[in-house]
Amino acid sequence: MTIVYSDSAYFPSARSLSSHTAERVQSRAVGPDVLRSLAILLVMLVHLPIEATPSMLVGVRNYAWVGVDIFFVLSGFLIGTQLFKEISRTGGVDLKSFYLRRAFRIFPAFFIVLGLYAIFPILRDAPTMQSIWSFATFTVNFNFDPRVGRAFTQAWSLCVEEHFYLVLPLLVLLLHRRISMRWTLLIAAAMVIAGMILRYTIWENQIGVLVDADKLRDAFAVYLRDVYYPTYTRLDGLMFGVILAAARFFKPELCKRYAPARVALPIGVGLVAAALVLFSIRGPLAGTNLFLVFQAQLGSVAGFPLISIGIALILGAMLDLEHVLKRWPVPGAMVVATLSYSLYLTHKSAFHIDRLIFGEANLQGGSGFVVYLVTSFAAAVVLWFCVERTFLLLRDRVLSPSK
Template sequence: MGIMSIQSIQGASAPLRPRRFAPKTGGDSKFRPEIQALRALAVTAVLLYHLWPKTFSGGYIGVDVFLVISGYLISAHIQREIQSTGTFRFRRFYMRRVRRLLPAALLVLAVVAVVTILLIPMTYWKDWLGQVVSSLFYVENWYLALSSTDYLAASANASPVQHFWSLSLEEQFYLLWPIWLVFGLWALSKTGLSRRNQPIWTIGIALIASLGYSIWFTNVSAAEAYFVTPTRIWEFAAGGIAAAIGLRIRNRFVAGLASWCGLAVIAACVITLSGATPFPGWIALIPVASTLLVIAAGVPAQWWSTQWLIRFRITQWLGAISYSLYLWHWPLIVIIPVIAGSPLTGPQRLGLIALSAAAGWASKRYVEDRFRQTPNFAAGAKPVRRALVGLRVALIGSIAVAAVALPGLAATTQRSSEAEIALADAQASDFLCLGWNAAQPGCAPAANTSSVIPDPIIAQRDVATVDCAQRGARTKLLTCEFGSKGDNAVSVVLAGDSHAGQWLPALENIALARNWKITTLLKTGCRLTQAPAGTLAVDANCALWNQSAQDWIMSHTPDLVFVSGRSSSADGIPTAEVDLRAQANGIANAWRSVTANGSSLIALAETPQPVVGGLTDPGACVLAHDQSQCTFREGLETSDPQPLAAEMVPGVSLIDLSDEFCIDGYCPAVVGSILVYADNNHTTASFMQTLTVPLGRALTDF
C-alpha cells in the first residue's frame, strides 16, 4: 500500500478540490508552542503520579492529554496531505512513525531485557520478559487487560515496561487511523455529503461509537476498560475533530481565559482524580476537553495570559524530551528498588526525577534525533531507501530484543512447569511434614536446602480467592461458596480484603470437617467497615461495596462471620495511632451491626508482613540467599485496628496466630520447606493450608 489517490477512489465524477481542514492561523505544519507545553504538562503529571501516587493521584490523565495531541496532529497531517496533493502515501506515513518512535522504544526494551536477565531475581522474569515481548509487538495494553491488571491500583508488582500500554495504544491508532480516514472519505463521497463535512462525519462516527462503548465498558469492568483500544479511540478522535473543523479561538481575551482554564482544569484533575475514579468513561471528557481548550487558544498574546508559561524554556525543553522521558522514567522507578532491595525514599525520588530527565535528554539527542536526521531517513532521501532502512532498523532492533527476552522466558517457563508439578505432589500428600506440620511428632527436621514449595517463581500464583475477590473500581458484590454442600450446613461468611481471603485454605479444610458452608464476600483493599467514604483507606467504591456486603449479611443472617484486613499501607508503613483508632471505630460499627443481627463474629488478627519488617521480597531473598537470611522482625502490634475494635464490641472473638509465623519476634520466609509468603504481605495458600490444625484448635468453641 504505497500511494492512495483520493481522486481515484472517489471516481472521475467527483474531482478532488482543495479544502481546508486545519486552521488558517498558525497552521498545523508549523511549530506549536502550546502543544509542546501540553506535552510537558502531560509527562510531568505522569511522572509525579508514578513517584507520589497518593499526592498526585490523578496524574494518569497525562496519558489522555498525549492521546488528544496525537489525534490532533496525525489527523491534521493526513488531512493536509490529502488537501494539498489529492493523495495519501501510506508507506511514507508509516515509515515516519517508525523512525520517530521505534529506535528509542527498542533501546528501552533491550535495556530492560538485559537488566532483567543479569540483575533481577528469576521470580520477576516471566511477567517482566513476557511484557517486554508484548511491548515489542505493541500489544501491551491488551496483555494487561487480559491479565486483569489494575493500573490505577498502583500495584507493587508492576513491570518496568507496563507504561508501554499507552505506546501500544498509539501505535494501533497510527496503524488504523489513516485507513479509517481515507476509506471513510471515500465512502461518504458516495452519499452526497458536502466535502467540508466528510472528515467531520468520518471522525465523528468513530468518536461517538468509541465514547459510548467507553462509558458502558468502564461501568462494567473499569480495570480492563482502562487499557483496551476501543475505549480510547474517541480521545484520539476528539483531537481529530478539532483538526477537521479548524478549532481556533479568535478572540484574544477569550483565548487567554480559555488557555488558563484548560491548564488549570488539567492540573486540578491531577490532584482530585484517583484510582477510585471509574476511568476512562465519561470522566475522561474533562481532561480531553481541557486539552482541546489549550490547543484552540494557541499562544495568547496578553501580558496576563499563559504565554510566559508556554514559552518558558524549561517547559519547551520538557515538551521536546517528553517521549524519551516517558520511556525511561518508569523502568528506573521499578528496577532501582528491586535491585536495591528497598523502597525509594523521598530524596531518592527527587534524584530519580533528575536521572529520568537526563536519560530522556540523552535518548532524545542521540537516538530520536539521530534517526530522524540521518541521511537515509531525511526527507530528501529516496522513498524506497527510507523504507528499506526503516524496516532494517525495526527488524534488527526487534530481533535483538527478542534474542534476549525469549530465552529467559523459556527458562522460567520450564522451571515454572517443574514447580507446578512439585506443588501438586505436595498438595496430594496434604503437605505431610511440610510447613507448620513439619514440627509435629513423627516428622524429621527438614534440611535447610534451597528447595522450597512453592518455588518462588510461582509463589504469586499460590494465593487464595483470586477469582472471588472484587477488584479496583468495581463495587458489585461477588460471592463464592466453599465447604459443605448440605442443606443443613452451618452458614459461615468470610468478609474483608485480600488479607481476609488468604485464610480461606485453612477455613475450607475446617468447613469440610465441620459441615460449614463458607460464602466469601471479598474486595481487594477493602475491609468490612462503616467508616465513611473519603476517610483513611475507604474510598467511594469501598464504601459502596461495604454497603452491599453488609446488606447481604443482614439479609442472610449467617451463623458465623469471619473478618480480617490488611494493617499497613502498600509501602509497609504501619498505621498512625490516631488513624488506628479511627479505623477501629469504623470497623466496630460494622461488627455491631453484624452481631446485633444475630450472627457470631470472629476477627482473625493480621498475619506478620515482611514489608513491615523490612523484607521487601521474600521469594527473591530465598532464591538468592540461604533461607536463614530471609527473616524479618515482627512489627504489627500497633498496626492492626482489630484488637481495639474487638474491645469495643462485646461478644466478638479475636484469634491471633502470629506465634505460628514467628519465634521470639522473628519471622522466617520459609517454614518446614514451605514458602510462607507469596509476596511482601500475602501468605501462600500452601502455608495457610498447613495452619488448618492450629486454626481449628482456636475455633474449638465454634
C-alpha cells in the same frame, strides 16, 4: 503513557542539524511544547511511589494520569494536521512516507529499551512482565492484566498511539472526499456514545460484581485490563485531537468566531475540572487507601470524553495565544518536550535502579523526588542523543523532500 512524539523534537543547539530540521525547530509552537512537558511530568509523577512523593504533590499525583490524555489529544491534533495539510496540498496521502517517518520516530528507541528489559531483568521496574512478543507487536494493551506482569506498563499508551497511526491515514485517504464536516461530527458523536456504552457495560458486568463482592484488588486489575488500557475504550483523546485539527484547518473562521481563546480556555479548564470531580466520586470504593485514585463508574463512563474535549479546547486556546506564549516562554519547556519520549520509555526503570543503588529508605519525600528527576533526565538524555537524535537525522536524510 504516549506520548509523544512530535516530529519537531530536536534540540536547537545541535550543530549537526540540517537546514530543513533547523527551520522546523524555529517554527515549532510553544503551546504544544508546554502541554507536552506538562504531560510527561504528570506521567512521571503518577508512577512515582507515594513515599517518594513530596507532600505538596501527593494531591496532584492522584490525578496525574491525566498526562496520558494530554498526550492523546496532542497526537490526534499533530498527526491530523499533518495529514490534512498533505491531502489538501497533494490530494492524497503518501502512506509509505508516513509509516516510514513514524517508524524512524518510534521504533529505534522503543526496541532498544525493550531489548534492555528482555536481556537484563535487573532493569525491570517490577518482578513480572508480559511477554516480549506482545510488546514487540504493540498488542500488550489488550488483555494487559497487571496481576500477571507489571514491568514496562507505560507501553500500553504507545500501543494505542501505534494503532491510531496505522488507521488514521487510511481513513483520511478513504473518506476525505466522501464525507462532510457535519458527517464527521456525527461519526465522532456516535463513537463517543459507543465508548461510553462500552465502558458502562464492562463496569456493570465485570467490575461492579467484584466491587460488590469486596474483591477490590481484582476489581482494580480488571478495570485496568478491560477499561483503561484497551485501544477501543481510549479513543476519546485521539479523536478530539483530530477534530480540533480538522476544525482549525478546514473551518478556521468558525473557530475564531465560536471558540476564541477567551472562551475556549475557561470552558476547557472547566470541563477538565468537572471530569476530575466525576473521577473523585468513588462510590463504594471511598475510604480505601488502595484505591485513592480509582476511577469510579461515573468517571470511567463520562470522564474520558469530558477531559478530552477540555484538553482540546485548552490546546486550541494556547495555539491562538502563541504570540503571548512566545513573549513569556516557560523555562525548560522545549527541552522537557524534546526529551518526553525518552523520559516516557525510561523513567520507571530509572527509579527502580535508584532504589537498588540508594535503598528505598533513602528515597523518601523530597530527596527521593530529586534523585528520581535527576536520574530520569540523565537516562533520557543518553537515549535521546545516542538513539532518538541519530535516527531522526537519518530519517531526514532518507526521506528528504529533495530526494
